[in-house]
Amino acid sequence: MKNLLQTLVLVSAMSAGLADAGVVLVGNPAIGGTLTADQASALYLGKGNKLPNGSPAVVYELENGNALRVDFHDKVTGKSEAQLQSYWSRLVFTGKGSPPTQLANTGLMKSTIASTPNAVGYIDESEVDASVIVLLKP
Numbered sequence: 001m002k003n004l005l006q007t008l009v010l011v012s013a014m015s016a017g018l019a020d021a022g023v024v025l026v027g028n029p030a031i032g033g034t035l036t037a038d039q040a041s042a043l044y045l046g047k048g049n050k051l052p053n054g055s056p057a058v059v060y061e062l063e064n065g066n067a068l069r070v071d072f073h074d075k076v077t078g079k080s081e082a083q084l085q086s087y088w089s090r091l092v093f094t095g096k097g098s099p100p101t102q103l104a105n106t107g108l109m110k111s112t113i114a115s116t117p118n119a120v121g122y123i124d125e126s127e128v129d130a131s132v133i134v135l136l137k138p
Contacts, residue, residue: 021124021125021126022071022124022125022137023068023071023072023075023122023123023124023125023138024122024123024124024125024128024134024135024136024137024138025040025072025076025120025121025122025134025135025136025137025138026110026113026120026121026122026123026128026132026133026134026135027051027113027118027119027120027121027132027133027135028113028114028116028117028118028119028120028132028133029114029130029131029132029133030053030117030118031051031052031053031055031118031120031133031135032052032053032133033051033052033053033135034052034134034135034136035051035052035120035135035136036136037075037076037136037138040076040135040136040138041076041077041078043057043059043120044059044061044073044076044077044100045077045079045087046088046091046096046097046098046099051118051120052135053118055117055118056118057118057119057120058116058117058118058119058120059100059101059119059120059121060100060101060102060103060109060112060113060119060120060121061099061100061101061102061103061121062102062103062104062105062106062109062121062122063102063103063104064081064085064102065081066105068106068122068123068124069081069122072122072138075138076136076138103121106123106124106127107127109121109122109123110123110127110129110131110132111131113131113132114131114132120135125137
């Protein structure tokens with residue numbers, strides 16, 4: 001019984017570690033290069049749109065309330081959900097910008113980025129495969 005309990009605790013700890021690998025900014029493989037945190041922040045706040053290859057970025061975002069979205073913005077833009085909504089409301093109202101296109105989940109995010117030239121977005125690091133490249137690990 002003791003061995004069974006130890007095994008369950010070990011498996012639970014390993015599973016928790018795998019499930020929470022962390023958020024990464026990924027892009028279409030044609031982009032090449034990497035981004036700094038400041039460059040990524042500028043993309044997600046509409047303050048810049050150039051990629052390492054010089055092309056304009058196509059920026060994707062997860063839907064409001066998504067835990068990975070909260071984690072990404074906490075680490076990259078330093079803004080909370082409420083601050084982001086207020087920020088984009090101001091820019092939209094004044095005609096100075098529009099927020100990134102929102103996608104429902106990381107599976108859709110990854111497939112959209114893989115099939116869209118110059119696309120960037122964020123997913124959990126555990127989901128990275130050859131269809132996307134890591135641009136930033138905040």
